[in-house]
Amino acid sequence: MDATSAVAQVKGVRVSVKTPRRVVITWNTTPGAVAYTVQVAAKTYTVTSAAKSLPGAVGTRVRVRAVAASGETGPWSTAVYVPPSRPKLTVARSATKKVTVSWGKVPGATRYEVHAGTMEVLTRALKVTVPADADTKIRVRAVGVHASKSAWCIRYRAPAPVTGVKVSASSSAYARVVWSTMPGVSQYEVDVAGTRSTTSKTNLAVLAFSGEAVKVRAKGPGGWGMWSAPVTKPLSDTEIAALREELADVREAIAQVQADISEYNANLAKLEYWLKVATEYNDTIRIAELEAEIEQVTADLNEAKADLADLQAREAEIVEAIG
Incomplete structure (x- = not known):
């Protein structure tokens, strides 16, 4: 508490749209x-509870201070700013x-923060391509002035096509369909010539099989x-020979992409070093140039x-297919 204040500074001010x-x-x-003074831009409001719905545009400054029974007021809280709305x-x-993943432009947003698994991106664009399994949580939020941030919008992708599907006849009337397990999947559906069955397992005995086309799909969040x-x-x-040839090409591509990733990481380290130097010298032109290069x-x-995740997934598919 301030030595001259009857009440302490208000803490934990939060603003949601x-x-x-x-x-x-x-x-x-x-x-x-016993009461609080809430300042939104140039307007002030006196309230008695620690929560209030008030008019406020994106980017507006918000402060709160406590009022004692004597009428004395405490110091203003640390200012927070009205964040943008949550993107859709x-x-x-x-x-x-x-x-x-794409979204519409959010009023007052200067950038968008995207998280998908371990990948984190800060971008001005309205869409981004991310690697994601069915159980990968994809989160996007808008960033406004003074680093104010909207609530997260969370989505999951529909699962990719099931891989490693194989059919083996066990008798003239039965066949067993098997496929590769997929992360984040809770259920599978098997279609045999239009007849469908669901299962949570990674294999299914199919009745009355006599060469019909079989396909499988997965369900996740x-x-x-x-x-x-x-x-x-x-x-x-x-x-099988054709798949082995493709596998060799895929592995060669994986090695090249891994080399590219190493080069990008090395370039980022250099750019971030020079950005630190430019910041120390307050070279605003060079800072802007370096930030643009780092973003690219x-x-x-x-x-x-x-691309690497896609290639590695294809590698796994081929290995599974040829056994």
Whole structure:
């Protein structure tokens, strides 16, 4: 408590957007306070509870101070700013491990923060491609002035097509369908010539099988994914040879992308070093140039990481297919 104040400074001031021009302001209860003065931009309001819905536009400064029974007021709280609204996300369906996440422009937002698994991106764009399994939480929030941030919008992708689907006949009337386990998947659906069955296992005995096309799809937090390619019989020697050739090409591509990622990381380390130097000398022109370069290299690095995840997924598919 300030030596000259009857009550302490208000702590824990938080602002959330209720409507485009109305906000909810909350704070921690202050001992000895009988009321609070809330300042939103140039207007002040006197309230008795530690929560209030008031008019407030994006970027507006908000402060709160406590009022004692004697009428004396405490110091103003640390200023916070009205954040942008939460973005509305669309996650595109995808046949690979990469998915494109997009959102509409949020008034008052200067950038957008995107988290998908271990990947974190800060961008001015309205869409980004990220690597994601069915159980990968994809989060996006808007960033406004003074680093104010909206609430997260959270989505999950629909699962990618099931891989490693194989059919093996066990009798003239039965066949067993097996496929690769997928992370984040709670259920699978098997289609045999239009007849569908669901299971939580990674294999299923199919009745009355006589060569019909079989396909499988998975369900995760983001709903049902895309169907696998139809399978009717085991791979031939020719098909296996073609897959082995593709596997060699995929592994060569993986090595090249890994080398690119190493180069991007090295470039980022250099750019961040020179940005630190430019900041120490307050070289605003060079700072802007370096920040733009860092943003571009970071985008290239994230794209390379997504490509690597896609290639490694394809490598796993081929290995599973040829056994």
